[in-house]
Amino acid sequence: MKFTIVTPNKNGGRFLEEALRSVVSQREGGIDLEYIVIDGGSTDDSLGIIGRHEREISRIVSEPDRGPVSAINKGLRMASGEIVAWLNADDRYRPGALARVAETMTTHPRNALCFGACPIIDESGREIRRGITRFKEAFFPFSSRFTIQCLNYVSQPAMFFRRSALKVVGLLREDMVAAWDYEFLLRLWRQGGAALVPGCPLADFRRHSGSISTLRFAVQFKEEFEAAAADAGRFAPQTWIHWMVRWGIVGAYKLMSVSGENRRAS
Numbered sequence: 523m524k525f526t527i528v529t530p531n532k533n534g535g536r537f538l539e540e541a542l543r544s545v546v547s548q549r550e551g552g553i554d555l556e557y558i559v560i561d562g563g564s565t566d567d568s569l570g571i572i573g574r575h576e577r578e579i580s581r582i583v584s585e586p587d588r589g590p591v592s593a594i595n596k597g598l599r600m601a602s603g604e605i606v607a608w609l610n611a612d613d614r615y616r617p618g619a620l621a622r623v624a625e626t627m628t629t630h631p632r633n634a635l636c637f638g639a640c641p642i643i644d645e646s647g648r649e650i651r652r653g654i655t656r657f658k659e660a661f662f663p664f665s666s667r668f669t670i671q672c673l674n675y676v677s678q679p680a681m682f683f684r685r686s687a688l689k690v691v692g693l694l695r696e697d698m699v700a701a702w703d704y705e706f707l708l709r710l711w712r713q714g715g716a717a718l719v720p721g722c723p724l725a726d727f728r729r730h731s732g733s734i735s736t737l738r739f740a741v742q743f744k745e746e747f748e749a750a751a752a753d754a755g756r757f758a759p760q761t762w763i764h765w766m767v768r769w770g771i772v773g774a775y776k777l778m779s780v781s782g783e784n785r786r787a788s
Contacts, residue, residue, distance in 0.1 A: 523624045524554040526606045526685070528597030530590045531572075532562035534611030537728060538571050540647075544614040546578040551621040556580045556603050560593040568611075591702050595693040606685050612728040613679040619724040623682045630717035634687035635710050638719035640677030643726045650729065662718055667711050671750045671760040673767050676716070678703040679725035687713040701745035708753040743768045 527545050549555050559572055561584035587593045594608045626636045642651045658675040691709040694702045750764040
C-alpha cells in the first residue's frame with residue numbers, strides 16, 4: 523500500500539524540521555512513501571531545512587501560491603499513492619502512524635477514510651487543552667455520518683483518505699478561510715464512511731500564536747456550521763445540534779483565550 527503525504531509550507535521553518543522528520547521516519551516501518559513538499563516561496567530558513575532532506579523527499583516545489591489550501595491542492599494533484607493525506611509544517615506524525623493506518627485501511631476496504639487520536643501541543647511540544655481532546659475522543663465510539671455532521675471531532679493531521687475517493691469528491695475549496703478540511707471531510711464521508719484507527723495517537727496538532735485555529739477560530743466554526751448545514755440540510759436535527767455545539771465551543775475558546783491573556787499579564 524503506497525502513501526502520498528503532502529506538506530504545505532511558507533516561512534514555517536520554526537517547526538518544519540520536526541514535521542519533515544516525522545514523515546520520512548515512517549519509512550522505517552516498511553512504508554512505501556511518496557512525500558511531496560510544496561513551499562510557497564519562503565524567505566526564512568525553510569528552503570535550507572528542506573534541502574537537508576532533499577534525498578528523502580520525492581518532489582519539492584517552491585513557488586508563490588495563493589495560500590495553504592492552494593499549496594495542498596497542488597500537492598494532491600501530484601499524488602500517486604493509494605492513501606493520501608497532508609501534514610502541515612507545524613504538526614507532526616507519531617512513530618509508526620502510517621503502518622497503523624495501512625493496517626486499518628486494509629481491514630476496512632470499503633471505507634473512504636480513516637482517522638485516529640490527535641492531541642493538541644504547544645510551541646514546545648507539550649500537550650495542552652486535554653479537555654478538548656477528550657471531548658472529541660468521546661465521540662469516536664459513536665462515529666457516523668450523523669455525528670460528524672453534529673460536530674467535527676476528527677483532527678486533520680490524523681485523517682487519511684483513499685485517492686479513489688479524492689478523485690470523486692474533488693479538491694479542497696479555496697474560497698474558504700479556515701474550515702476547508704471539515705468541508706472536505708464531509709464530502710469524503712459520503713464515499714464510504716470512516717474507520718477509526720484504534721490505540722495511541724497518530725499525530726499531534728500544534729496550536730501556536732500564528733496558527734489559523736488561534737487567529738480565526740470564530741470564522742472556522744462559522745464555516746464548519748455552514749458546511750454541516752449544506753451537507754445535512756438546513757432544517758435537519760444534526761444542523762441544529764451543530765449550531766448549539768458551535769456556540770458552546772466558541773464561548774469556551776473565548777474563555778480560554780481571556781484566561782491565557784490574564785495569565786500572561788500577571
